Amino acid sequence: MRTLIVTEKDKSARRIAEILSNGKFGTKKVLNFPVYVFRKDSQEIHVIGLKGHILRVDFPPPYQNWQKVDPKELIDAEIIKVPVNELVLKALKEEVVWADELIVATDFDREGELIGYDAAEEAKRVKAFRSIKRARFSALTPQEIKEAFKNLQDPYLSLALAGxxxxxxxxxxxxxxxxxxxxxxxxxxxxxxxxxxxxxxxxxxxxxxxxxxxxFKPTDYWQLKLVLAKNGQQFVVNHEKERFFDHTQVEKIKKKLGEKGLVLEYEVSQRNILPPSPFNTTQFLAAASNIARLSPARAMQIAEDLYMRGLISYPRVDNTVYPASLNFKAVLSFLKKDPAYEEVVQAILSQEKIVPTRGKKHSTDHPPIYPTALPPLDSLRGAEKKIYDLVARRFMATLSPSVEVEDGVVTIEVGGEKFIGKGFRVLKEGWYLAYPFFRRKDEPLPALKKGDWVEVLEVRFEKKQTQPPxxxxxxxxxxxxxxxxxxxxxxxxxxxxxxxxxxxxxxxxxxxxxxxxxxxxxxxxxxxxxxxxxxxxxxxxxxxxxxxxxxxxxxxxxxxxxxxxxxxxxxxxxxxxxxxxxxxGIKAEGLIGKCSCGGELRVVVSRKSKKRFVGCSNYFKPDGKQKCSVSYPLPQKGTVASTGEICAFCGAPVVKIINQRKRPWQICLNPDCPSKDFKKEEK
DNA sequence: GCAAGGTC
Structure with a gap:
């Protein structure tokens, strides 16, 4: 008997061969695709991995012309299936010719069932089979795989049809x-x-x-802060009313403030910050973006590459709970060989009991993303290194103890007004040692007690604006x-x-x-x-x-x-x-506002200096001679967005500058605008 | 040159 097992990808083909043959299998190449070969009793078994979908849907050629076909006609048009990759299909068919029994062992989900169905249909076109069976498993573990092949099922046709x-x-x-x-x-x-x-x-x-x-219409507001000191140690407190929308009110308060403040209350409390949950794709992509500043597409590309090189586990996963079969100690022992991780691993191993965190999503498709091997010295660079480091550190963080922190809250009276100060201090680094990316800086309050007097060093009166989402x-x-x-x-x-x-x-x-x-x-x-x-x-x-x-x-x-x-x-x-x-919409892109000459002001990039500025569309008039020379300088960083507003002082357009990690900033384009002198005076 | 879903 010759049995052909078809899987969704090469990695699972190899794994299945390994498990079913107890490690004793050979590899041959069919059209350059690996096929895993072994014997079991009188059975000869081949395992071949596809590359995802082998067929895709499309319309027949006459519908391909966009201009000649009314889009409405596509609604009821015939749908055909075409090969995604001719070579994969050819390799599959060659193996089909050899086999007399087929087992579909693609992933057990809707798309997997469809891939298996397409493969079986293509196989049937080559020859009639004695039987086509389906192995259903939800993890590539020896128990699951052996069980699935002992209890072969029929293909799940209706699931494939859903696909x-x-x-x-x-x-x-x-x-x-x-x-x-x-x-x-x-x-x-x-x-x-x-x-x-x-x-x-x-x-x-x-x-x-x-x-x-x-x-969004921003509203101005003011904040009142004091810089205080106790025994030479400085700290900052905010007025209990965090935002003042009327600045005359703040002026009144400012006048009342003396040079000393009285501590009314001082409380210190401790709490734990739990370590983060294991990485699934979404969590990983979020961290890659926030921490390594990589786009999701780029992060995914690198993760796939690291996976193919055997350095991290499968990166496409929903699951956030480690399976019981994952050997943490083995992973830690290879991570420990990297001097950068040695101390972290020591800290993890020094716990009485290592309990990994669990996320909310629990499925058995794949384990959460974790490192599977240590990269050879200097084999990774730039972004690759960042991604590996992120995966390794996240894994270690999920096995680390909680962070212990201390929060301090002080209420101080100055000139009859209440001010609140907050302190923060890390007592035990815990998982911050592994994953320091979001560690807040310590901002401890000085040692204070009720009834203490503190010195007022500085009064800060800050003007701010409410922010859009x-x-x-x-x-x-x-x-x-x-x-x-x-x-x-x-x-x-x-x-x-x-x-x-x-x-x-x-x-x-x-x-x-x-x-x-x-x-x-x-x-x-x-x-x-x-x-x-x-x-x-x-x-x-x-x-x-x-x-x-x-x-x-x-x-x-x-x-x-x-x-x-x-x-x-x-x-x-x-x-x-x-x-x-x-x-x-297209016309509005880069549009800043109207020019006094009737032209349109838009963002222009200088060909010479490559710097950007705002220029008028009438810089050249149609006759090529007369021109409107109105132009305004721009900050070279951040996104320039039109507000549609003009400056109340000089009539120049007001733009919004949106800078990454800074708060958006509205300015009048005119550098000589009188409003700017006014602001200087105000300070 | 169309989508979204697998995988490389």
């Missing part, structure tokens, strides 16, 4: 609306405007936040997408990358471009279903129904097609307005 429904619905909606929007706004070729079940709600989320920021960082966005059920662990970073490539978003934290705003507006107004995450959650429900045979694939896809038809009906006669919306 097909997902593919077809995504294609039909994506292609129809992408083409419609692109044609309507005449954005063709590489400038096409994409629409999709996951990317579009994500864009709308960002656009809504952008709108809130744009519409923050922009999403890539890290926050990945987390938000996970929370809303948008995309998967393997696709979220790519979807965000896509939005960047389409020109819908830019920068970090993420800013929605004018084009992105225009597209989002069109989506929310005329393509409602794809503008919200509900389409995905509904699709998930319906796919469960297909898998459980409560609905047929045809029913679900058919219903989805009807809905799309009604969306397209609503778009009839909207082509012109869509085109105008998009056109206006």
């Amino acid at each position: 097909e429904a997902r593919q077809e619905i995504d294609l039909v909606w994506g292609a129809t609306l992408t083409r419609f929007l692109s044609l309507a706004s005449r954005r063709l070729g590489k400038h096409f405007l994409s629409v999709g079940r996951v990317q579009s709600p994500t864009l709308c989320l960002l656009a809504q936040r952008e709108k809130e920021i744009r519409d 923050p922009r999403y960082s890539s890290a926050r966005l990945v987390q938000e997408m996970e929370r809303l059920g948008l995309g998967t662990k393997s696709t979220r970073h790519q979807i965000i990358q896509n939005l960047f490539e389409r020109g819908y978003i830019k920068g970090e934290p993420i800013q929605t471009t004018e084009l992105g705003m225009a597209v989002a507006e069109a989506l929310m107004r005329h393509m409602k279903p794809v503008s919200s995450p509900e389409m995905t959650s509904q699709l998930e429900d319906e796919m469960t129904e297909i898998a459980e045979q409560q609905k047929s694939k045809e029913q679900v896809v058919g219903h989805s097609r009807q809905l799309l038809k009604s969306v397209m009906k609503g778009l009839e006669g909207e082509k012109e307005s869509l085109r105008e919306t998009v056109k206006a």
Whole structure:
């Protein structure tokens, strides 16, 4: 008997061969693809790993011409399956010819079932099989694998069909609306405007936040702080009223303040800060962005590379709970060989009992991301090193003891007003030793007790502005997408990358471009279903129904097609307005305001100095001679955003400068504006 | 040149 086992990827093919053969297997190459070979009793077994999906869905060639086909026609068009990679398919078929029994051992989830189904269908086209069976397992452990192959099941057809429904619905909606929007706004070729079940709600989320920021009207407020000292040690306290919206009130208080303050209350308390949970993809991407300053797409690319080199475990994972089978001591013992980690490992091992943290998401797909080997000396550089270090440190942090801190709160009376001071001190470093990235600086209060007198050294009167909600960082966005059920662990970073490539978003934290705003507006107004995450959650429900045979694939896809038809009906006669919306958006990009000559002021980058400034669109008049020489300098760092406002003093446009990690900053563009002299005087 | 989902 010749048995062929097909898996989703090479790594699992090898692992399965290893487990079923008790380590005694050979490797051969078929068209350069590894095939793992062993014997069991009278059975000859080959294991081959695919590379994910082997087929993808598409429309037949006549539908490929965007100009000649009305997008509406795509809704009911035939859908064909085409090979993703001819070589993989060829290698599979060669093995199929050899075998007389087939076992599908792809991942046990919807997409895995579909990959297995496609593989089995392709195999059946080569020859008839005595049997096609399915091994179901949810982890690549010896127990699970051996059990699964002892209890072979039938393929789970309805689960595969649910996967097909997902593919077809995504294609039909994506292609129809992408083409419609692109044609309507005449954005063709590489400038096409994409629409999709996951990317579009994500864009709308960002656009809504952008709108809130744009519409936000900042209010001035003042803070009153005192620098105090006790026995020469300085500390800062805030007035109990944290924000004053009327500065005359602060002036009054300032006059009352004396040179001494009385301690009314002083409290010190201790608390523990628990170590972080193990890394799943989302948590990892968030940390890579916040700590290593890498985009999710870049971080994922590096993680995949480290995984392929055997240095970290599988990076595409939802699970945040280590399996019982993970040997912590073994990992710690190789980490200990790195001088940078030696002390940390010692601290972990010195605990009476090592208890790893657990996250909220518990599944058995893969273990959370952890280091699997120490990289050879100097083999990693730059970003690779950062990512490995992050994974190693996070792993060690999850096994480390809690951090112990001390909080101090003091209430001090000065001139009849109450001021509050807060102190913070780390008592035991705990997991900070492994993972120091978010360690707060110690800001201890001096030793104080009720009734003590302290000296007032300085009165600080600070003017501030209320802040709009923050922009999403890539890290926050990945987390938000996970929370809303948008995309998967393997696709979220790519979807965000896509939005960047389409020109819908830019920068970090993420800013929605004018084009992105225009597209989002069109989506929310005329393509409602794809503008919200509900389409995905509904699709998930319906796919469960297909898998459980409560609905047929045809029913679900058919219903989805009807809905799309009604969306397209609503778009009839909207082509012109869509085109105008998009056109206006593109024109508005970089626009700062009106020039006194009637021209438009926009951000221009000097060809010579590569520096940016604000220039007028009438710099050259059509006759090529006369010109408007109005220009304003700009700070060279940060994003420049139009506020639509003009300065009350000089009439020049007011812009917002958004600098990473600084608070947004509104300025009048005119460097000689009288308002600036006024401010100098105020200080 | 369309989507989203696997994997490299």
